Amino acid sequence: MYKKRILVVEDEMIIAKDIKDVLEKLGYEVIEIITSGENAVKTAILTKPDLILMDIMLSKKMTGVEAAGKIRKEMDVPLTYITAYADDNTIEKAISTNPYGYLVKPFEEKEIKVALELAFYKFSMESKLRKSEEKYRTIFENIQDVYIETDLEGKILEISPSIENFTFFKRKKLINTFIQELLTDKKEFRVLKEIILTKNQLFGYEISFKNGRDQEISCSINCKINRDAFRKTKRIVYSMRNITNQKRMEKRILRAERLAGVGQLAAGIAHEIRNPLGNISASIQFCISKYKPDENIKKYLEIVLRNSENANKIIKELLEFATPREINRERKNVINILENTINMVQARCSKAEVEIIRKYSDKIPDISLDEKWIEQSFLNFILNAIEAMPVGGSITIEAKCDKENVLISFQDTGIGISGENLTKIFDPFFTTKAEGTGLGLSLVYQIIIAHEGNIEIESKIGRGTKVKITLPLNQSILHRSYDEYDPDCGR
Ligand code: ADP
Ligand code: MG
Secondary structure, three states: OOOOEEEEEOOOHHHHHHHHHHHHHOOOEEEEEEOOHHHHHHHHHHHOOOEEEEEOOOOOOOOHHHHHHHHHHHOOOOEEEEEOOOOHHHHHHHHHOOOOEEEEOOOOHHHHHHHHHHHHHHHHHHHHHHHHHHHHHHHHHHOOOEEEEEEOOOEEEEEOOOHHHHOOOOHHHHOOOEHHHHEOOOOHHHHHHHHHHHHOEEEEEEEEEEOOOOOEEEEEEEEEEEEEOOOOEEEEEEEEEEOHHHHHHHHHHHHHHHHHHHHHHHHHHHHHHHHHHHHHHHHHHHHHHHHOOOHHHHHHHHHHHHHHHHHHHHHHHHHHHHOOOOOOOEEEOHHHHHHHHHHHHHHHHHHOOEEEEEEEOOOOOOEEEOHHHHHHHHHHHHHHHHHOOOOOEEEEEEEEEOOOEEEEEEEEOOOOOOHHHHOOOOOOOOOOOOOOOOOHHHHHHHHHHHOOOEEEEEEEOOOEEEEEEEEEOOOOOOOOOHHHOOOOOOO
């Protein structure tokens, strides 16, 4: 069996020999008897004992306490002091070296046994605790999810550094602030607290957090009440996961599915409706020219004609939206396309008293795109912006690029879009305009996605709307048609 190795540091030889005999009788191995503090430090480092029995008062230069302090700095070893008498000051210094016990001279065999076994036990428990603390610290510092602890009022007592992965908040600055301040809707905390106080725990609760720069992140949190056994207080512990990307992806898939469904349906009925509509128009026109009806009848016939033409316009747009089409890409510069589009709407802008402000960066490389469809998208954004500014305003068009994308934005000073409508504007047929078809943005959405780009719209009621598009500098799949498009953008 392994014998625990003990280093004895004692300058009174008779006592030292006595201790050695007792220790060996008890089944320990005595490595050496050392009589000075200096030697104790050297030997301990060299022999790595399982325990050191150290006399507090050594007669030479270095005291036992000093020697223990030096050894502790170098290695992790349990240490038990032997003492006959010591003043308060020495005891205080001894305590600061974190000893594992004291043996007061003279002592008996049993006392040594108990003191040493207690020291070994305490040391092994401490090592276990240290290891487990290290393990949890590593997990805490490296988890991707965010761990949070608050009191029942929401004060943050602990938060893991992972909060810095997807927000601009610094962990240290968040401690002692209130979790309510991080929530998009402060009142959510009360709702959440009520649920956990009644159910004790909560899984997969979706909640919106701020990121520190005016953006929101969707998070899923699990939380639980923890009771602090000492202070008898309750805490809420949370594990929070950023699900913004997942939500965005789900929305895309849903939208793509909805668009595909509507597209098929629309294509199916559009042809059927076009024929009767054509007949209506032709018959009315024939009627008017052949029978020269009096003004009153003519007025009503013209209303029928105008409405059937309107219906025809909608059907035409619908077919355009629903028919799968080829994307024919060529390398083009978006600035040229923007300028062509602006030319087309110049007259309308002047009439509506809308000013176009250009902010182009001069280093935008050509990218591979379908000029006609991208132009159609830009046209839709500008027309929507003009229509959102009934008393005039401005559209700021910005184009720039980063390492991966060309970024184009259209910012108007119009009426804005409510939060509720913002979730629907890409839905086919969603319109807030009396004359609108609600197909513009759903068509644009398909065009941008087919170019492996992305589109985001930010808006504030009464302040205006910003449409942001990204188009990748390098597309992975060339010449893809609409019906082949992948809603996940191949990502
Ligand atoms: P339509 O223009 O035929 O209504 P769109 O798909 O182009 O269809 O737009 C859908 C809806 O989105 C519009 O009816 C309008 O409510 C809203 N919208 C789009 N762009 C803007 C904008 N720049 N400002 C305000 N609302 C907008
Ligand atoms: Mg429109």
